[in-house]
Amino acid sequence: MRLVVAECQAHYSGRLAAHLPKARRLIVVKADGSVLLHSDGGSYKPLNWMSPPCSVVVKEPDDLQSQRGVTQVWRVQHAKADDRLDIELFDVFHDSSHELGVDPGLVKDGVEAHLQRMLAEQIDLLGPGHTLVRREYPTAIGPVDILAKAPNGSTVAVEIKRRGDIDGVEQLTRYLELLNRDPLLAPVRGVFAAQEIKPQARVLATDRGIHCVVLNYEEMKGFDDVDSRLF
Structure with missing residues (x-):
């Protein structure tokens, strides 16, 4: 799992269009390929996400993006649909990867x-x-x-x-x-x-x-x- 805390904005296109204005967020990239953007609220639900199967390509910003302070551009493309999530990163405050291994799953008590x-x-x-x-x-x-x-x-x-x-x-x-x-x-x-x-x-x-x-x-x-x- 990769955890990135960054000033970022994102645009989702495909079955619907959605935009996240520039703000500091947590970006989670999971081993299954899913990408999720979280704020510091809203409980467990991400602000936007892309479910697997999908691919992530990190690109250099173009001239206009560089002028706006963009340092990285992530293009997250779904493998079986036209859905796409473009994430523009400005300042990156944290970037780490962690191997979590196989999770045994939730064991419910009181079933x-x-x-x-x-x-x-x-x-x-x-x-x-x-x-x-x-x-x-x-x-x-x-x-x-x-x-x-x-x-x-x-x-x-x-x-x-x-x-x-x-x-x-x-x-x-x-x-x-x-x-x-x-x-x-x-x-x-x-x-x-x-x-x-x-x-x-x-x-x-x-x-x-x-x-x-x-x-x-x-x-x-x-x-x-x-x-x-x-x-």
Whole structure:
């Protein structure tokens, strides 16, 4: 990765035209060929960029550009389209290259698979006396996240989401309709479990006799130890 901090201006042409007036910016050239121009704000989003595949050619400025103080001209051309990004550099304050290697990618914490595993290990969160039958219980329309037994012996089907919305309730409803056709399982009660349940989803679930359970991921991980609190 190459990092250049410079006084620069840029013009993008192709499917659209855009211009960045002269200002101090960070130019990032990545190993995949992408080129991005960042300001000191706007969070992660660049002001302008060129996605790969593209090529970068550094040229000397012409006479008119030199008179304006331009020291370098970068022409970034997309390989499969007419899109082009021309960057004029004036003063360069920093220019460095770094080998970052292969990135393993983002490992998300608190995804549905984690919630499913932890709820299976802490099945009492559904209520005292519940027991786990199995995770990923197969059906003809897809696996039910958790199948459990209530203290009275009835079957409980649990659908788990990070953020529970109406689509999740509809999904669980379809599972319940199918599972309740099985005389070995019926009657099957539904539980909609999520870290956050939207009000519309809660209303729909309640109307269909589905119980809602809000999962506290930190407590389930053991980070929120009630016994160690001062208050």
